[in-house]
Amino acid sequence: MTVAAIEPGKRFVRTRHVARKERQQSVAKWIFFSMTVAMIIPLVAIVAYLLWKAAPSLNWQFLVDVPKRGMREGGIWPAFTGTLYLVVISLAVSAPIGVLAAIYLNEYAKDNWLNRLINLAVINLAGVPSIVHALFGLGAFVYAAKLGYSILSASLTLAIMTLPVIIASTREALASVPMSFREACWNVGATRWQTIRSIVLPNSISGILTGVILQVSRAAGETAPIMFTGAVFFKAVEKGKLFSYGLDDQCMALSMHLYTVSTQVPNVKESIPFATAVVLLGTVLLVNVSAIGLRVWLRNRKKW
Amino acid sequence: MSAPSDKTIVVQDLRLAYGTREVIHGISFEVGRNEIFAIIGPAQSGKSSLLRCLNRTIDFVAGATMTGTILFEGENVRKTRDVFALRRKIGMVAPLPVGLPLTIYDNVAFAPRCAGMHDKHELDGLVERCLRQAALWDEVKDRLGSLGTALSGGQQQRLTIARALSHQPDVLCLDEFSIAIDPVTTMRIEDVLKELSREITIVLVTNLVQQARRLARRTMFMWKGEIVELGATEVVFSEAPADRRTYDYVHGIFG
Ligand SMILES: Nc1ncnc2c1ncn2[C@@H]1O[C@H](COP(=O)(O)OP(=O)(O)OP(=O)(O)O)[C@@H](O)[C@H]1O
Numbered sequence: 001m002t003v004a005a006i007e008p009g010k011r012f013v014r015t016r017h018v019a020r021k022e023r024q025q026s027v028a029k030w031i032f033f034s035m036t037v038a039m040i041i042p043l044v045a046i047v048a049y050l051l052w053k054a055a056p057s058l059n060w061q062f063l064v065d066v067p068k069r070g071m072r073e074g075g076i077w078p079a080f081t082g083t084l085y086l087v088v089i090s091l092a093v094s095a096p097i098g099v100l101a102a103i104y105l106n107e108y109a110k111d112n113w114l115n116r117l118i119n120l121a122v123i124n125l126a127g128v129p130s131i132v133h134a135l136f137g138l139g140a141f142v143y144a145a146k147l148g149y150s151i152l153s154a155s156l157t158l159a160i161m162t163l164p165v166i167i168a169s170t171r172e173a174l175a176s177v178p179m180s181f182r183e184a185c186w187n188v189g190a191t192r193w194q195t196i197r198s199i200v201l202p203n204s205i206s207g208i209l210t211g212v213i214l215q216v217s218r219a220a221g222e223t224a225p226i227m228f229t230g231a232v233f234f235k236a237v238e239k240g241k242l243f244s245y246g247l248d249d250q251c252m253a254l255s256m257h258l259y260t261v262s263t264q265v266p267n268v269k270e271s272i273p274f275a276t277a278v279v280l281l282g283t284v285l286l287v288n289v290s291a292i293g294l295r296v297w298l299r300n301r302k303k304w
Numbered sequence: 305m306s307a308p309s310d311k312t313i314v315v316q317d318l319r320l321a322y323g324t325r326e327v328i329h330g331i332s333f334e335v336g337r338n339e340i341f342a343i344i345g346p347a348q349s350g351k352s353s354l355l356r357c358l359n360r361t362i363d364f365v366a367g368a369t370m371t372g373t374i375l376f377e378g379e380n381v382r383k384t385r386d387v388f389a390l391r392r393k394i395g396m397v398a399p400l401p402v403g404l405p406l407t408i409y410d411n412v413a414f415a416p417r418c419a420g421m422h423d424k425h426e427l428d429g430l431v432e433r434c435l436r437q438a439a440l441w442d443e444v445k446d447r448l449g450s451l452g453t454a455l456s457g458g459q460q461q462r463l464t465i466a467r468a469l470s471h472q473p474d475v476l477c478l479d480e481f482s483i484a485i486d487p488v489t490t491m492r493i494e495d496v497l498k499e500l501s502r503e504i505t506i507v508l509v510t511n512l513v514q515q516a517r518r519l520a521r522r523t524m525f526m527w528k529g530e531i532v533e534l535g536a537t538e539v540v541f542s543e544a545p546a547d548r549r550t551y552d553y554v555h556g557i558f559g
């Protein structure tokens with residue numbers, strides 16, 4: 001049947017065929033929409049449940065106070081600052097190393113067997129369970145490097161754990177910058193570094209940051225690596241003081257504290273573990289939100 | 305060193321292999337000073353690869369090995385000490401327009417800045433001159449601060465040409481520059497090239513045989529990594545070129 005066979009007035013009339021297509025279209029749309037809702041509902045439910053359970057203990061005092069009466073009362077300040085220490089130090093180590101290594105691998109390294117091996121190693125390391133990293137940290141930092149059970153050992157272990165993921169995500173971000181940009185730069189006599197600095201990095205920085213920031217929540221949430229290398233159940237520090245630990249001290253951490261008050265200490269007020277969880281979640285969310293803000297700002301400056 | 309000859313580029317027995325596959329099989333030719341030298345040939349004949357050898361961007365292709373000699377102004381390209389200076393001497397325009405994700409001004413000022421020129425006054429003058437030479441100045445002079453990537457395809461191609469001129473090359477290589485632009489703009493750029501050829505040497509790779517005919521003094525016909533014919537454009541496009549295949553290709557009956 002040719003188009004000419006349709007009478008002129010009926011050319012754009014809805015046929016049964018078209019109607020069926022439209023029906024399929026709307027069914028597909030609703031399926032995807034309902035999946036999105038199905039995904040969001042548990043998230044909202046978890047947060048709401050946490051907040052509701054935590055409400056009795058959630059106040060400023062809970063954050064800045066030290067635990068009292070065997071953690072049955074008081075706050076979580078040592079755990080909160082301990083987590084800050086661990087996250088900040090571990091990322092201060094792993095982010096620069098990871099980003100620089102990724103730049104080397106993606107921009108400079110030749111495609112030979114050694115670099116392919118390194119790539120394979122990085123990808124596989126990213127998938128190693130954290131408990132294995134914990135054991136490594138125990139052997140390497142606590143014993144071999146004689147750093148003892150300390151914030152430094154724990155942070156370095158977390159750094160080792162986050163490093164391969166940062167390398168992988170940074171490479172991803174660098175690879176998303178079109179090759180033609182680099183070639184255009186090389187054609188006019190720019191060196192590799194000039195190309196990287198003026199074209200590649202400005203256009204991949206938002207992706208790089210996203211990868212790094214995502215590791216904040218991982219570093220903050222992991223229990224095993226720090227339990228083996230430097231986190232303790234209880235450590236007395238001064239209430240409300242930010243720099244309360246030394247690098248060679250052991251420390252408390254939110255993830256570990258949550259485990260302690262939930263399972264190890266009898267007769268804890270029910271709201272305390274929940275409030276601890278809310279603080280942990282809130283810290284991570286705060287970091288993520290500011291990261292999103294930064295990304296939007298950087299994205300708006302992206303030029304293609 | 306030998307006395308300055310009237311040859312800008314001398315290629316001797318150039319071979320290029322990607323991995324183990326040789327794609328240029330020992331070609332030799334010369335390009336004279338301030339001439340427009342056209343290279344024509346069907347797809348895959350190694351034209352783009354040849355240009356990459358000239359400015360040594362072939363270095364960036366893993367596994368590519370080049371042998372033979374390329375002399376640029378008497379200097380061996382393969383042994384040059386400052387490859388970045390070499391690339392500034394040999395401008396290159398790629399087939400597809402690439403506006404760098406920078407402002408129009410910065411696109412043109414990029415190369416001079418990489419070479420260490422930072423004087424604002426000097427840069428302003430250079431940017432204007434290059435944009436004028438690329439027939440783009442009138443269209444963008446009021447918005448030099450807007451993004452190069454936001455220009456139309458044809459404008460971006462002229463921006464690419466302006467960028468290739470910004471480092472004041474002695475040779476300008478163009479690889480199928482008209483692939484992404486309309487006939488009118490193509491004509492304008494062809495006029496620009498004729499103008500430029502008074503001062504610099506132009507190597508023009510083109511799929512449009514008529515373009516070679518319009519512009520070039522000499523034309524080289526490449527096929528499968530070899531030179532089939534190299535001669536004055538009138539001869540190559542005449543009814544009786546030296547090689548039968550040239551006649552077939554030029555007249556569109558290549559099979
Ligand atoms: N980076 C590369 N790696 C491996 N082989 C390549 C590469 N670039 C080109 N080749 C091969 O080299 C040969 C010549 O390619 P080249 O791009 O030089 O041809 P061309 O004459 O420019 O063709 P076209 O007219 O289509 O642009 C082709 O067979 C191609 O497959």
Ligand SMILES: [Mg+2]
Nearest residue numbers: 351352353479
């Ligand atoms: Mg080509």
